[in-house]
Each structure stands twice: as structure tokens, then as C-alpha cells.
Amino acid sequence: MLATSTLIFVRAFFAAGYLCFITCPQAMSLLDSIVKAVAAADDGELFPVSKVPIILNSDDIFPKLKPDSESTAAGPPIRRLSGWSISQTDSDIIESTSKFLKTLKKKLKKPQSLNRADFLQLLNSFLLTNSEKLGLELGYEPSNCADVDSVRSAIEKAGFLICQEVAVLVVHGCLVLELWEILEDLIFHRLVSHLYSSNLIEKLVDRNQARLLCLCVKHIDDLRPSVLLSVLSFFLSPSFDAYNSMLEVKKQWEKQALIAVEKATKKGIPQKASALAREASILLMLAHDDFSASESCLHHLFGNPNIDWLVFSSAISRLNGNEILALIRYLGKWLKKYERFPEAGPCLNAKSVLGLSACENVPSFDSVLAALGLTLDEHFSYLVLNSEFHDELRAMQEVVNALASEADASCALDGIVKHLQNRLNKCGRQ
Template sequence: MTLLAAITGPAAAAAAANLIVFTPGAAPPPPTSSALPTQIPPSEWSLYPADPALATAASFLSASLSSNSVSLPRFRSLLTSFLTTLSQSLSLRTPSSNVSLAIRSIAPYFPGALASPVASRAATLAEYDVVLALADCCLLRHPPPNLLSSLSEAGRPDLVCAVVRRAADLRSSELLATLRCFLSPASDAAYDAMMSVKNRWKEAAVGAVDLCREKGAAMIANATGKKAAMLLMMAHDGFTSPEVCLHYLFASGNVDSVVLGAAVAELDGGEVVRLMEYLTKWIGKYQRFPEAQPYPEAVGIPGLELCDSVPSFGVVTRALGLVLDEHFSHLVLNADLKEYLKTTEMMVKQLTAEAESSGPILDLLRLLQHDV
């Protein structure tokens, strides 16, 4: 069969029959098996004009949110009105009267330019369900400058975790605010919020173990459960609630080492010690379970999404190197850390011996060994 015959054959005709006509106008003539479909004249195509009501509603919402006098009822009214206009413009069903649920239902169509001002105003008014909805729906890839510090000061490290988990990039000031939020809980309420975060990791780990134990489970499901259970168990056992929150920061693949180094340099002595303890725990975990590997495939499996928030060995070692570079004198001169650093050195030496065939990882481990 010639290429032309293959293109103009019945298969091509069937595929052409399923084409979607996006704009009003004359439908294309039905294709035949012996000729290519006739081109549609440009005059037959047209684009729907932009909905002026939607543009007006978006401009009005943006201008209204810039006012410091917006009250909580007014904020809810403004957001509800905009979401209703957006739904009507796209011929979607009427959104829920619950603002956070409405955002989740219409998230794929929510304008990204409005997400940041909405989140900032919601945080100011303590409308935290809205912030969580925007973060969970990946609408805060570039969070507004003061959002993380505002949430930290309000004692909501759980929301800081949600925002950091989905953020595409973070500034040095935002990383510093996040580190201090997790390393130095501001209040008992903040610590309680961190405990709720750790409980979610426990539930996820137990769920992964149950997946392995299910009778008659498919082999692929059993293998998935084992990989996920190992990662989630490593991330839960032995870590304090504040340390579990740090997972979200160090698991983010979008944290630049230079920016992180600048944030780490601003930490005080106590915060540096706690960060060092956290990273060393991870080194010990990967020493004990060398078979543990990142498992991005688990992200799409209900109940196993947290596997994506487990820091990799490479990230942990790079972060440990940053801490040593920025605070080497403090760590060496602190008598209380002497034995602690010796333990870290021993673990790094053992991992170096096991990583002879690991290429670039070997060079990094040798550098860490020299610094320690």
C-alpha cells in the first residue's frame, strides 16, 4: 500500500469523522476514501469574542482585593460573585455556596493571576480554607511574597506545608521563614498543627502496609505497596512533628541550592543544630535502607501521594553540605556536637564505601566526608 493510499484510506476517513468543529460555520464535507478532505475556506472559521462580563468581574475582584478595608463577609461575597460569573461564562454548573469547595470544583479554569491576591487577602482575614484550596489545586505555584511568613506568624505550619509542597520556586526570605517556622514552632497551637501533619503521614504509611497485606492483591499492587510503605515508614518513624514538616521543603525539586544556602546562612545556632539533626537522621535512614528509591509513580495512586514528598538521598546530602559550608565554625567549636559530628562522619564513610559504583554520588560523599 502506498503512503497516499494509507492516508486516504478508510482509517483516515474514520479519524476525520471524529474531528471537533470548534467554531460556528459550515461543517467540512464528508471525506471519501479516494480523496483528501476538502479544505475549509478561512471565511467559514470564526472565533467567539471574549466574554466582557468575565473580564469586568476579574478586574473588579482584583481592584477590590487591593483595598485594606475588605471585611471577611465582603471577601466571601466578592469571591462568590466572581466564581459564579466564571461558571456562567464557561457554561459550567453553578458553584457551591462554600467558597473553598467552589474553588476546588472550578480550579482548572481559575485565573492564575488572581490566585495570589486572593490567597494574600484570605490569609489576612484568616480564611484558611481558601488558602488550602488554592494550594491543593496547584494555583499557588508562585506564592505571594508575604504569604508564608504570614501563615507562619499565624501558627499555621500545616498550611505552610501545603503551599511549599506545590510551589514552583521560593525566594530566600520565603525559605528562611519556612525553615524557622518548622525549626522553631511559635506556639503550642503551631505544634499541634504539626502533629496533625505527622498523623497524615502515619495514616498514609499504615494504608500502604494494608495494601501489602490485602489477601488476593495483584502482584503489581503488592509491589507498589511495599515500595510506598518503605518510603512512608522511613519518613515517619523517628522524626518529630516539626521534622516531618521539613520533608515538604526538602522534597521540593524546585528549591535552588544557592537560594537555600542563603537562607541557611541566616539561621541561629539552635536552628542549625536542629537542622543538622534532621538531615543526619535521613543519612542514617538511607544507610539502613539502601534499597529505598524515589517512587514518583505512587503520586497518582489514592492514599500514596505523600511518596512524592519524601526527600531523596541526593537532596539530603546536598543540604547537609550547605549546612556545613555555612556554619562549619559553629558546628566544630560546639563541644556538644563533637560526638554528634563523629557519628555523622562514620555514617558518611560507610555510605562512601557502599557507593563505589554510584558515580557522581561518590564525589559528593567524599566532599562531605572531608568537610566533617
């Protein structure tokens, strides 16, 4: 794959700078060397074809590399390096990982013969063995290898040992055996790549795993529009079978809101922490009250600070009529809430100070407006021609007009405040 990509780049570079290469013999020689190196790599001449299922530490490898011969001005611009070697520890981990991959692939070919205990023991033994090679203590005995809690602890401490190829098989095993707790940890620790997230999210939608889907949209980057569309459709037009899993997400919001209220009313805590708890309690109250279980799941989508609006626009453009109406009603609720509670705003420190991680998933006023604008742009004709949307749009128009008036007034007050500050500063200097 690397050789093919390099060759494509070289060809494009050559086409773009053809005249430059003709007049520059050194550059032309460099191009010839690159093409020859690519061809040699494809033929397996430079190094034997082998799979290294871990990320090698370049700090231990690059300093040992030396050119085969002294470089001269007349020689070729690219010279082969020698001295390539990896540490014994990395070699042992590569061997252990390769054996684990081979064993797990063999077992997953016959999933009916694979049970939870065998899978957990295999995964835990792999993490425990490689951790010992690195001198990392996981804090439990090998006899507990088939315990779910031990596996979760191992993933938290040694999850970096799970490379992409291993993660694909482990995720597949979790789906087959319905080990949702293990899969949750893999997603949370960002061990699931977007490269194979499409199949994962499709399976989670089929299994009605709303909580895990919420984690996916938060912790997996670069999701494709088709994947986001699947998640959006699942939340906007929920099935009866998915209600219980969505209700679980709703209860998480309620739990976080109650914790915030408790911390805000608790005596003896620092003033800054108490003020932060009050802000968080208002924000979480907005996210919990008046939203259905499925709408509570949508918070994780629109509350994602790393949201790619271009990708989201593509997903929103493919929604059907019922889903568009559900989305507009959802966004309209947020507009009305922010109008009633203008003091509500992001609580960026609530997670680190108070442990209120849900505050990170509350859609901001800006993201609500952005999502509403995209929806109107993508489906303007459909919204105009369908009278059932008109009442919703009129209600939102009133809210937006009121907010715009407040913004205009705030701008005027802001100008007055700045003017008074300047006058006071001048008086202070005099």
C-alpha cells in the first residue's frame, strides 16, 4: 500500500513539474532513484515481506542507521542505509502478538465454538504476557484471566498493546459474544479506528445498543456521512425494541444532573467548585428535562466539540421527512431552553473538577444554530411545501427574533461599558 501510494505521488509530482526536471539533472536523478526504490520494494528486494503488528519505537532504531558508503556529490542522491534492528523486547512482543492474532482468527472462524470464558482468557493472557515483557504490572494474578473486570482493568492499563489488527478481531469477538462492557472500554480508550467503524456501528444499530453508539460518535474520529446517517436515523426514528437502551442513556443524564444538584447544595465545598456545580446543574437540567429518551441520545451527536459540519451536512441531507421533522423539533426545544435560561453555557471544567463528564456532551447554542441552519439549507424546498413544518418554524422564528433583539441590546450595552471603562482609565491616569 505504501509503495503504491508513493508511486502515485511520484507520477503526479513528475507530471506537475516536468519542465523543472528536464532542466535539473540532480532532480531528475532523484526521481529515478525514487522510482527504482519503489520498484525494488514491490519486488521485495529491499526487505523481506513481513508483518509487524505493533508500532515500533523509532528512537531506538533511527540512531543506529548508517549509510552503506560515504556520500559524494557525484553519487546518487539516495543511498541505502544499514544497521536496521529492533530490540529483543519488541521482537518478543511481535511474536506474541502474531501468535495471538493467529489463534484468535482460527477461533473466530467457528464462533459457535467460542465461549466467553475462552475469549476473555485469551485476551487477558495476551495483555498480561506482553505487559510483563515491558515490566508493567497489571495488578492481578493470571488465575483471574477469565474475569470481565480483570480484562477491563488490563485494557485501561495496557490498551496501547492492542494494535489496529488486533482491535478488529477483538471487536468482532465482542460483537459475537455480546461482551458490551469490553467493547465499551475499547471505544472509550480510542482503540477502535474509523477505518472499520462502519461495520461496528451497523452491528450496534442492529443490536439496539444506543449507549455504545453514543460513545462511538464521541470517541471515533472521521466518521463517514453514511455512518452518521445510520446513527441519526436510529435516534430520530427509534424502534420499539431500542427504547430500553435509549432509556438507559436518559437515566445517565438524570444521574449526572442529580449529582450536580447535590454538589451545588452541599455545604463546606470551595466557593469556586460550588459555583461551577450550580452552572453545571443548570446545564444538565436543560439537557434532561422535556427531552425524550431518543432525544437524549442526540445530545452526544450535537454536543461533540469536534463535529465536522461538512460531513454532518451530507448526512442531514439524506434524512427522510419524518426524521427532518423530529430533528427540527429537537433543535427547537434547545432554542427555547436557551431563551429561557440565557445564563446556561458550557462548563468546560465540570468533568475535571466535579467528575460531571456529561457536561461535555451538552450541545452549545452555537452548535444548535449551526445544525438548524444546515437542516434548513438542505431541506428548504421540502420544508416550505409541507404545512406540518410551518408551526414548528414559526415558533422557532419567534425565539430567534427574540434572541436577536437581546443580542442587539447586548451589543449596545457592551459599547457603553467599554466607553465607561476608557473614561475611568483616563481618569485614573490623570
